[in-house]
Amino acid sequence: MPVRPVHAQDRIPDDIPGPVPRDLPGGVELYHLRPDGGILLADREGSRELGPEREFLRFIDDGQFAHYLVGDAATSPERPSNATVKLGVVGPRSAFTPHAHGGEHFVLSLGHAACGLYDEARGRVTDVPLAPGMLIRIPEMMPHSFANRGDTPLTILAANTGYGIDHEDYAITAAEAERRAASPGGSPAGGRTALAAEPRTDYRTLAAELRDIERAQRVHGIAATTVRERLAARLRRVAAALEVPR
Structure with missing residues (x-):
């Protein structure tokens, strides 16, 4: 999943579940460990799916x-x-x-x-x-x-x-x-x-x-x-x- 542009009103992507703050502080990372085995990472810059081609x-x-x-x-x-x-x-x-x-x-x-x-x-x-x-x-x-x-x-x-x-x-x-x-x-x-x-x-x-x-x-x-x-x-x-x- 490519990194999405970050907008002030939309810090957390739609694929991160649950009632979470809409604006993460700098340095905070939010992980979603999905039941299908995928791993999503959201931070102040946007969201992306972790995969073997990077970060692993x-x-x-x-x-x-x-x-x-x-x-x-x-x-x-x-x-x-x-x-x-x-x-x-x-x-x-x-x-x-x-x-x-x-x-x-x-x-x-x-x-x-x-x-x-x-x-x-x-x-x-x-x-x-x-x-x-x-x-x-x-x-x-x-x-x-x-x-x-x-x-x-x-x-x-x-x-x-x-x-x-x-x-x-x-x-x-x-x-x-x-x-x-x-x-x-x-x-x-x-x-x-x-x-x-x-x-x-x-x-x-x-x-x-x-x-x-x-x-x-x-x-x-x-x-x-x-x-x-x-x-x-x-x-x-x-x-x-x-x-x-x-």
Whole structure:
């Protein structure tokens, strides 16, 4: 969506819902996270739809995107902002490559999603379905993969403690864990430990757990939305359309 001209009497575009002031102060940004997966941004200069061609960075995999709200891609313990907070867009019927983060991770899903997690205590992969408005906390170094069960782009709000996308420990995949396990010094024979607490992470164990999630994805695929969920999504889009002032 192109940036519209700004008029004194029309600071907020018609596609931003709800009773909002007609004149935003400078520096204030208003986001509309639409049920169809689109993200609209309004500020003093007008409105526009955020998209991959601008304002978005690659988010772990091709076809997945992120827009930082706090911190940036270069955030790290050496260049801290305490946490990074970003909007992410997950492609329809797609999942991230299984990975583990050096810091803890929070994800708020605004659509129908699922999170595959490796349960170390039980020695198995657990799939957690998520509905719109559900937020999941994932401890540091826990292998996981986030998936979009729907047929439209999924918007998420993701917060990571201490790491931006560019940091080497932001998302450690199985391939990267195997590379580290084979590097000089190797990994300890004991159990896997968090990077933040102990630098001697057992990358061989981590890689095996991530490969288990990959196998589960290949065998079971991405779970589909139910009839009830699809009906709820349609009703949510209708509700959003009714809320838009005309």
